Amino acid sequence: MxxxxxxxxxxxxxxxxxxxxxxxxxxxxxxxxxGGRTVEFKTEDQRLWFERMxxxxxxxxxxxxxxxxxxxxxxxxxxxxxxxxxxxxxPPQINLGIWMLGPVILEFGSEEQKRELLPPMARxxxxxxxxxxxxxxxxxxxxxxxxxxxxxxxxxVNGTKIWTSYGDKSDWMYxxxxxxxxxxxxxxxxxxxxxxxxxxxxxxxxxxxSGKSSxxxxxxxxxxxPKRQLIGPLNGGWTLxxxxxxxxxxxxxxxxxxxxxxxxxLLSIAGTYLPAQAASSPADVALRQRAYAMAMDEMAYSLTxxxxxxxARARRNVSGLMSIMKLVHSEQEKDKFEVLVDVLxxxxxxxxxxxxxxxxxxxTKAWLGSFAQTIAGGSSEVQLNVIAKRVLExxxxxxxxxxx
Amino acid sequence: xxxxxxxxxxxxxxxxxxFLMAKSPVTAQRKLRDEGAxxxxxxxxxxxxxxxxxxxxxxxxxxxxxxxxxxxxGAVFEQIGRNLSASPLLSSVVLGGAVIELAxxxxxxxxxxxxxxxxxxxxxxxxxxxxxxxxxAVALRATRAGDGYVLTGTKAFVADxxxxxxFIVAARTGxxxxxxxxxxxxxxxxxxxxxxxxxxKTLDSRNHATLVLNxxxxxxxxxxxxxxxxxxxxxxxxxxxxxxxAAELLGATQSLFDTTIxxxxxxxxxxxxxxxxxxxxxxxxxxxxxxxxxxxxxxxGLAAMDDPTLDAATRARMASLAKWKAxxxxxxISREAVQLHGGMGVTDELDVGLYLKRIRVAQxxxxxxxxxxxxxxxLSTAEA
Ligand SMILES: Cc1cc2nc3c(=O)[nH]c(=O)nc-3n(C[C@H](O)[C@H](O)[C@H](O)COP(=O)(O)OP(=O)(O)OC[C@H]3O[C@@H](n4cnc5c(N)ncnc54)[C@H](O)[C@@H]3O)c2cc1C
Numbered sequence: 001m002x003x004x005x006x007x008x009x010x011x012x013x014x015x016x017x018x019x020x021x022x023x024x025x026x027x028x029x030x031x032x033x034x035g036g037r038t039v040e041f042k043t044e045d046q047r048l049w050f051e052r053m054x055x056x057x058x059x060x061x062x063x064x065x066x067x068x069x070x071x072x073x074x075x076x077x078x079x080x081x082x083x084x085x086x087x088x089x090x091p092p093q094i095n096l097g098i099w100m101l102g103p104v105i106l107e108f109g110s111e112e113q114k115r116e117l118l119p120p121m122a123r124x125x126x127x128x129x130x131x132x133x134x135x136x137x138x139x140x141x142x143x144x145x146x147x148x149x150x151x152x153x154x155x156x157v158n159g160t161k162i163w164t165s166y167g168d169k170s171d172w173m174y175x176x177x178x179x180x181x182x183x184x185x186x187x188x189x190x191x192x193x194x195x196x197x198x199x200x201x202x203x204x205x206x207x208x209x210s211g212k213s214s215x216x217x218x219x220x221x222x223x224x225x226p227k228r229q230l231i232g233p234l235n236g237g238w239t240l241x242x243x244x245x246x247x248x249x250x251x252x253x254x255x256x257x258x259x260x261x262x263x264x265x266l267l268s269i270a271g272t273y274l275p276a277q278a279a280s281s282p283a284d285v286a287l288r289q290r291a292y293a294m295a296m297d298e299m300a301y302s303l304t305x306x307x308x309x310x311x312a313r314a315r316r317n318v319s320g321l322m323s324i325m326k327l328v329h330s331e332q333e334k335d336k337f338e339v340l341v342d343v344l345x346x347x348x349x350x351x352x353x354x355x356x357x358x359x360x361x362x363x364t365k366a367w368l369g370s371f372a373q374t375i376a377g378g379s380s381e382v383q384l385n386v387i388a389k390r391v392l393e394x395x396x397x398x399x400x401x402x403x404x
Numbered sequence: 405x406x407x408x409x410x411x412x413x414x415x416x417x418x419x420x421x422x423f424l425m426a427k428s429p430v431t432a433q434r435k436l437r438d439e440g441a442x443x444x445x446x447x448x449x450x451x452x453x454x455x456x457x458x459x460x461x462x463x464x465x466x467x468x469x470x471x472x473x474x475x476x477x478g479a480v481f482e483q484i485g486r487n488l489s490a491s492p493l494l495s496s497v498v499l500g501g502a503v504i505e506l507a508x509x510x511x512x513x514x515x516x517x518x519x520x521x522x523x524x525x526x527x528x529x530x531x532x533x534x535x536x537x538x539x540x541a542v543a544l545r546a547t548r549a550g551d552g553y554v555l556t557g558t559k560a561f562v563a564d565x566x567x568x569x570x571f572i573v574a575a576r577t578g579x580x581x582x583x584x585x586x587x588x589x590x591x592x593x594x595x596x597x598x599x600x601x602x603x604x605k606t607l608d609s610r611n612h613a614t615l616v617l618n619x620x621x622x623x624x625x626x627x628x629x630x631x632x633x634x635x636x637x638x639x640x641x642x643x644x645x646x647x648x649x650a651a652e653l654l655g656a657t658q659s660l661f662d663t664t665i666x667x668x669x670x671x672x673x674x675x676x677x678x679x680x681x682x683x684x685x686x687x688x689x690x691x692x693x694x695x696x697x698x699x700x701x702x703x704x705g706l707a708a709m710d711d712p713t714l715d716a717a718t719r720a721r722m723a724s725l726a727k728w729k730a731x732x733x734x735x736x737i738s739r740e741a742v743q744l745h746g747g748m749g750v751t752d753e754l755d756v757g758l759y760l761k762r763i764r765v766a767q768x769x770x771x772x773x774x775x776x777x778x779x780x781x782x783l784s785t786a787e788a
Contacts, residue, residue, distance in 0.1 A: 267781065292777045292780060292781030295781070296725055296728060296777065299701070299725055300698070300729050303407060304696055304700040307699070307700045314408055320696070324693040327689075384690070385686075388682075388685035388688055388689045389685075391692065392665055392685075392688055392692060393669075394668055394669065394680065395669060395676070
C-alpha cells in the first residue's frame, strides 16, 4: 500500500505523460466533450485524453472499482483533483450522470441498478439529461405534475418537462414524476430513469438570448417505463431529489474551477482593451479599478474553494461554505461579464461575422449565457433562502418557501 | 500554502479568545473611551499580552522571537478584533519590529528587538502625510548634515504615537513624492530636540498622533538600511501589518455578524421574529457569503507572509487582497448591522456603534479599498 505522497508522485507522473499539452489550456467555446452513445471529438488529443482517463477509471475516480470507478479513497481523490488543477487539465468529458445521478444511485439504488447503470456511466457511454423542471414547477419543484401511473410491470408517463438542457442530445433522462396526486406534494414524487429513444418522447429545442439552443421542452405521451427503472422507493423521490440537487450545486460551482466553458481573464483583457495607464482618462481609470476589484473577488472565490477542500480534509463541517459556492460563483460571473462588456465597449456588441474577433463574439455570448447561471440549478434567491434557513438558522417565515 | 489554522495556531486562538474575553471585553474598551485614556490602551493589559508571548510570535529565534509566523499572529489578531482590544501589538511589534528586522543592522536589532519584544520600549511607525495612505507619497525631507541628517516635516495619523519611545520615520532623501526610490528610514527618539507629538482624537478612541519634526538632527546610525532604498523593507513591513489588520477586521466583523444574527432571531415585530422576513434573510445570507470570502483571503494573506518561496510581488498582492476583502466585508456588514438593529443600532448603548467606528478606522489604515485594488491590479499586470 503506497502512501499518499507516493500516490501524488505517481499521479503527477501519469498525468504529465498522458494529458496531451493541448488539453492543458482553458476551455475554448464549443470544445467540451460530452460523453454518450455518439461521443464526438474535434481533435485527436481530445480522443486520447478521453480514452486514457476512461481506461484509468478516472471519469469517476472515487467510485468503487466494481461499478467501473477508480476505487480511490477520498484523500487520494483530493490529491488527484489538486494535481489535475495544477496541470490545468481540462475535464475529459462532461457528464451529468456522473456528477449528479451516479452518487444518488450509489447511495439509494438497488444492487442490480448499480451493476446495470453505473459501469456504462463510468465509461462515458451514456449522455444524461435532467428532467426536473416543468412549466409550472421551477423554484417550487415539488409542485410538479408529470404523472407516472402504475400499469403492472411498467409505469405510463404523461406530461411535460422544460428547461431540459441538451434534452435533444441525451441518451437517457433522470426525471421526477408524480406517482401519488392525493398526498402532500413532496410525498407523492418518485425518481425514474428513462431511455430517451422510448416511443412517445419528443424534445423540442428552445432558443436562448445567447443564441444557443441547448434547452428543450420535452413531451411525454403515454411513455412506457419499466418498473425496474424506479430509483429508490415509490413516492420516496423527494429525498433523492434533494440529494441530487446538492450534487448539482457542487458540480455547478466546480464549473468555475475548471473554467468552463470559456475562461476570460479579466486582468489581461483589461490590459489589452484599456488604454495604457499614462494615457488613461478618468473614466478609463474608474473602469480599470472595477476590473481589478472583480478579479480580486474571483480570487477570493477560488481561495474559498481551496479552503473548503482543506477544511473538509481536516474533517471540519463545510456545509456552510458549500452552501455559498454556487451563489457566489454565479453572481460573480454575471458581474464579471458586465465589467468585461464595458471594457470591450463597442467590440462587445457583435453578434456574428468578420467585423468582430472570434474571442469578442465568444465573450458576448458568454455574457448573455451568464444570465442563466443565477437561475439554473436553483436561483440565487432560492440559494439565499437555503443559507438563511439551514446555515444561519433564521426562523421560518411565510414570506417564501425554501424552493428548489 | 494552507488556508486553515494548524492545531497549534488554533490553540493559540483559543487561548487568546479566553484571555481577551476575561481581561479585555468590549466593556473595557468602552471604559477606556469614557475615561479618555490618553494612550488608548491599558498598559497593564499590554504587559500581560507580552508575558503571554504574543509580541514574540513573528520573529526569528535569533532575534529573540518564537518564530511562530504571521498565521499565529493572525489567530491572535482575529480575537483582538472580536473584542475590540486596544494594544500597541500592531504598531510597535508587528510594524516597528518588522522594519527593524528587515532593514536594521545587527547593532540596531540588538538595540531594539529585545526591548520591543519585551514590551519595555515601544516605537510607532510614521508614514502617512496625506489624508489617504500612500507610502510612496512621502514628502518629509531628510537632508544630509555632517555625518548625520536633519529631518523636517509632518506626519499624520501615526498609530500609537502618543507615549512612544521612538518613531520610525519614512523620509525623502531623494526623488519626488510618488516615487518609491529616494525614501529612507530613520529611527528618531521621541525626546529628540524638535520632535513634537500631539493627539489626533479619532472616532475609535485609539491612540493616533500628529508628529511634527522641526529640524530634528539624527546621526548616521539612526538610518535603517541604505539611503534612498527604504521602500522595499517599509512596504514589506506594512504588508505584515496589513494582513494582521485584516485579521483584526475579520474578527470584528465576525463578532458584529454573530450579534446581528442573534438579534434577527430574537427581535419580534408583527408578532414574528424579524429574522423570518425574507428581505432580511437575504441580506443576512449575503453578509455570510462575504464574510466567508473575506476569511479565505485573510488566511491566504497570512499564509503568504509565512511562505519564503513566494516572491515579494506575490506576497504584496495577497496582502492587498486580504486587506481589501476584509475591509469590504467589514464595511458591508457593519452598515447592515446598524440598519438591521433599527433604532437601537444608532444608540451608543449597543456595542454595534463601537464596532462600526473601529472598523471604519481600520479600513482606512494602511491602505483603503481603492488603494489596495490599484496595488493588486498593478502588481498583477506588471507580472504578466
Ligand atoms: C441554463 C439553465 C439550465 C437548466 N437546466 C435544467 C435541466 O437540465 N433540467 C431541469 O429540470 N431544469 C433545468 N433548468 C431549470 C431551472 O432549474 C429553473 O429555471 C429554476 O429552478 C427556476 O425556476 P423557474 O425558471 O420556474 O423560475 P421561477 O421559479 O418562476 O422564479 C422566478 C423568479 O422568482 C424567484 N423566486 C421563486 N421562488 C422564490 C422564493 N421562494 N423566494 C424568493 N424568490 C423566489 C426566482 O428566484 C426568480 O427570480 C435550467 C435552467 C437554466 C437557466
